[in-house]
Amino acid sequence: MRIAPWRWAVQVAVHVGRALLVLAAPERVAAAPPPPDVACRTAAAHLDAGQLKEAEKLYTMAAAAGTDACAIQGLKQLSARRVEADGAVIRGHEFLRTGEPAQARESFEHALKLNVGSVPAAQGLGEARALQQRGTSGAWAKWQSFYSDWVNPIVTRLLLPAVLTLVVLLAISRLCSGLLVRADAVSWPKRQQRLALSIGTTLLAGGAFFFPVYPMFRLFHAEEPLVTAAAAAMGLILLGIVAILVLASRHHAQQYEIRHVGRQWKWLLCSLCGTGALTALVWWGQTTLHRQIVVLYGGLVVFGLLITSAAVGQNRRLQVHAQAGGSASDEAATDYVLARLQSLGMESPRDLLAIPALTPLSRLSSEDLSALPSGPLAGALARVFSIFRPDLTWRARVTIMDDNRVTVALTRNGRHAESVIFSRLDLALPSLEHGSSELETTLVRDRAHAQLLTGAAAFILIHLSQVHPELRGGLCGAENWKSVTQQVIACSKSLIDDPAGRVALLARAVDEDPSNVLARFEYVWALLKGLPDQPGRHRKIAETVELQYQRLPAIGTEKGWEPLHMRALYKMTAYWLNHYVESDRRDTTALSMAQQRADQLIDLCKNRDTYGKKLEWVAKRMLPIAENLRHNIDVTKPEPVPDNWLHPHTEAPPSPRLAYNQACLECLLMERNHTEAVGSALDDLRFALATEDDRDEAWADPFFRALRPNKDFQRLIRRPPIKFLDLPAFSKHRSLLDKAGISVPDDLVGRTATEAQRNALASYLSTSSVIIDRFRALALLAQVHPDLNSPTMLFLLEQSGVSSPAALVEHARSDPRGLLRTLRREAATYAVHRLAGLGRPHGWLVSAGLTPLRARAAAWGRRGADNDRPIG
Numbered sequence: 001m002r003i004a005p006w007r008w009a010v011q012v013a014v015h016v017g018r019a020l021l022v023l024a025a026p027e028r029v030a031a032a033p034p035p036p037d038v039a040c041r042t043a044a045a046h047l048d049a050g051q052l053k054e055a056e057k058l059y060t061m062a063a064a065a066g067t068d069a070c071a072i073q074g075l076k077q078l079s080a081r082r083v084e085a086d087g088a089v090i091r092g093h094e095f096l097r098t099g100e101p102a103q104a105r106e107s108f109e110h111a112l113k114l115n116v117g118s119v120p121a122a123q124g125l126g127e128a129r130a131l132q133q134r135g136t137s138g139a140w141a142k143w144q145s146f147y148s149d150w151v152n153p154i155v156t157r158l159l160l161p162a163v164l165t166l167v168v169l170l171a172i173s174r175l176c177s178g179l180l181v182r183a184d185a186v187s188w189p190k191r192q193q194r195l196a197l198s199i200g201t202t203l204l205a206g207g208a209f210f211f212p213v214y215p216m217f218r219l220f221h222a223e224e225p226l227v228t229a230a231a232a233a234m235g236l237i238l239l240g241i242v243a244i245l246v247l248a249s250r251h252h253a254q255q256y257e258i259r260h261v262g263r264q265w266k267w268l269l270c271s272l273c274g275t276g277a278l279t280a281l282v283w284w285g286q287t288t289l290h291r292q293i294v295v296l297y298g299g300l301v302v303f304g305l306l307i308t309s310a311a312v313g314q315n316r317r318l319q320v321h322a323q324a325g326g327s328a329s330d331e332a333a334t335d336y337v338l339a340r341l342q343s344l345g346m347e348s349p350r351d352l353l354a355i356p357a358l359t360p361l362s363r364l365s366s367e368d369l370s371a372l373p374s375g376p377l378a379g380a381l382a383r384v385f386s387i388f389r390p391d392l393t394w395r396a397r398v399t400i401m402d403d404n405r406v407t408v409a410l411t412r413n414g415r416h417a418e419s420v421i422f423s424r425l426d427l428a429l430p431s432l433e434h435g436s437s438e439l440e441t442t443l444v445r446d447r448a449h450a451q452l453l454t455g456a457a458a459f460i461l462i463h464l465s466q467v468h469p470e471l472r473g474g475l476c477g478a479e480n481w482k483s484v485t486q487q488v489i490a491c492s493k494s495l496i497d498d499p500a501g502r503v504a505l506l507a508r509a510v511d512e513d514p515s516n517v518l519a520r521f522e523y524v525w526a527l528l529k530g531l532p533d534q535p536g537r538h539r540k541i542a543e544t545v546e547l548q549y550q551r552l553p554a555i556g557t558e559k560g561w562e563p564l565h566m567r568a569l570y571k572m573t574a575y576w577l578n579h580y581v582e583s584d585r586r587d588t589t590a591l592s593m594a595q596q597r598a599d600q601l602i603d604l605c606k607n608r609d610t611y612g613k614k615l616e617w618v619a620k621r622m623l624p625i626a627e628n629l630r631h632n633i634d635v636t637k638p639e640p641v642p643d644n645w646l647h648p649h650t651e652a653p654p655s656p657r658l659a660y661n662q663a664c665l666e667c668l669l670m671e672r673n674h675t676e677a678v679g680s681a682l683d684d685l686r687f688a689l690a691t692e693d694d695r696d697e698a699w700a701d702p703f704f705r706a707l708r709p710n711k712d713f714q715r716l717i718r719r720p721p722i723k724f725l726d727l728p729a730f731s732k733h734r735s736l737l738d739k740a741g742i743s744v745p746d747d748l749v750g751r752t753a754t755e756a757q758r759n760a761l762a763s764y765l766s767t768s769s770v771i772i773d774r775f776r777a778l779a780l781l782a783q784v785h786p787d788l789n790s791p792t793m794l795f796l797l798e799q800s801g802v803s804s805p806a807a808l809v810e811h812a813r814s815d816p817r818g819l820l821r822t823l824r825r826e827a828a829t830y831a832v833h834r835l836a837g838l839g840r841p842h843g844w845l846v847s848a849g850l851t852p853l854r855a856r857a858a859a860w861g862r863r864g865a866d867n868d869r870p871i872g
Helices: 005-024 036-048 052-065 068-097 101-114 119-134 138-180 190-217 224-251 258-264 266-284 289-312 331-343 376-386 438-467 481-490 499-512 517-529 537-549 562-582 588-606 613-636 656-671 677-688 692-700 711-717 734-739 745-751 755-765 769-782 791-799 805-814 816-829 842-847 852-860
Strands: 317-324 369-371 392-400 405-412 415-423
Touching: 036 052, 036 068, 052 068, 068 101, 068 119, 101 119, 138 190, 138 266, 138 289, 190 224, 190 289, 224 266, 224 289, 266 289, 317 331, 317 438, 331 392, 331 438, 392 438, 405 438, 415 438, 438 481, 481 499, 481 517, 499 517, 517 537, 517 562, 537 562, 537 588, 562 588, 562 613, 588 613, 613 656, 656 677, 656 692, 677 692, 677 711, 692 711, 734 755, 745 769, 755 769, 769 791, 769 805, 791 816, 805 816, 816 852, 842 852
Parallel strands: 317 369, 317 392
Antiparallel strands: 392 405, 405 415
């Protein structure tokens, strides 16, 4: 039979291919199986040698050849060997856990003897040998076992994937904040915000934990109730977010209408509703419960992502970066803006005797503020890293263009929120005038920069308060950042030193924003401070402050207003009390008002548990001052003071203001014949009176009328008496003389013209006629010459040892130049200037008996004043 050529070629190719395969891999050509009895004997030898894999192959071949008895028996023995080897491995690991490497080594060696190819036995034998070589204690072995069995699996297989997943989800939520939270969206109240953040982070943490765990372990079986619960959870969460939005809108009056909620949070609502609808659609298309639970679970995670994005996007954490006009980072300016944001309204008082005039405008804490790191590399890295920070919401860039202009750009979640450019003229500040020297120019520029940066801080704070209503409390109604800037500059001794400019700036602040209650109070106080010292002044001030105080919200209704309440209550209490003392304790209405305001002030200072750190500090400083005022009121009442009543000195070291108030109380005790209070009052005043303004205030204070005749008091305040009855000679009888209508020298001379009149006055004053003669002599001294009819001049003469016309004549004739030197020295001690009797002493020296020539020479300081001879 003839074969076709193509078939012949195919057969040749097949045979050649088989030959090549045999040459290339001879082992692939199956050898002829051995006889069954030989296979069984060879397998038994392998079994005895621990070569279980080779024995298993031979027993399997023998079973296939029909030698069932031999093969079955061998396979049973092989299975028993494996079980015994695995048991030895388990015992070896137990010995390793208990720290017994020798026993573990024996177990692993026995396991290898039974099964040469056991990989766990070989690994365990290596660990046992290593432990024996290191001589490791049992505690270390137990730790190694615990680490390998528990720590390593939990960390590498559970926690690490879960944490990485959570970090990724949080980073995604941070990136989504700019899409879900508008730049002008008003933040939710803290309670609702924390609730939303708790829900969102719980869902994200659950997703981060169960996504790596559920596919591996299937911790629960998918059942119909579980699917229903997951679907119900999604619906409840969606309704809960809607409820939070409604509650937030009701919490902020200006956001009450529901249309504002839909406008500000439309992307959040649309995202939640869209996620819910998409999850329901995908869930409906799944056929198994396992797939349905995974779909619902993914929907809950997306819900958590959206809710967390909305919650963290409302944080008020702010990062500030200040730079000069050339884009160079200005660390000093950055620090100044940060400090200003925290300390607006916390400037120190303009004098030591000022009450705690600290009204914190800002309620930002140090945790809310941060700065961009300096340096190009650090700043760039910080900008990149800040993109993924979930807590960093606001960023402010302040650029100092020049000495007169500043720009501020504010962003929220990476979106532009507000920006402004302003100059000194916009703040009603005078144009910058450079000094004559380089140092003066530098000081002027530094102050100008500080004023502009204060405006930048006020702009940032006001804008933050518009979207974070909890910051509005400390602003006391302020809504305009220019008004806040002008008020802070005017009340800061470091930013302005012109009193007239200060008042004008406060007036401009009130014009810019009439709702800025604090600026209005500061303006009113500045105006009242300039009222002339005349009867009724204290009542006028008290009534004016009362009128302004009626416009404040009631105590406890608005948080952050407490410092302003404290300052107003203190001023009203002090001025009502001053008016009551000035009226010789006849105006009982003033005393009643003072007592009412003092009680309110004490209650306000004591209930400081709910205040913040700044407000608590202000209340703590004010409390001892308020309590001292209350003691002053108690002493001024008509009721008698017990003899054993002691001055309530504070246990803490007193401040100058408190020492001043304590001196007031001691003066009231002096009027009740507590003579020992004089020394205490003077000691307190030495501590309290630090500046010239303080001494002026003490001299005009009606509480110190009892001290005015006191020489030590007059030296302390460097003021001579301003009234005739304030002379030291009348210190014990001033009040009775005033009631008798004797207030000037002419009155006293007229009422003591006869001996009967002098005796009647002595009886009225309960003193001797000798004292009355001294009074009359002092009054007659004032009538020697018109220049001597001055309480100040009479006081200087009395301090110089001249208290009668006869003493004046004696001193003037014996040593006129020495008398004038003594008078001028006393005038310098009491800061007396431009006194007619000292500037032109010629007239009264002539009236004292000197010739005109000698009087003129004494006044000019020439040597001829010591004799009556003409000066040649």
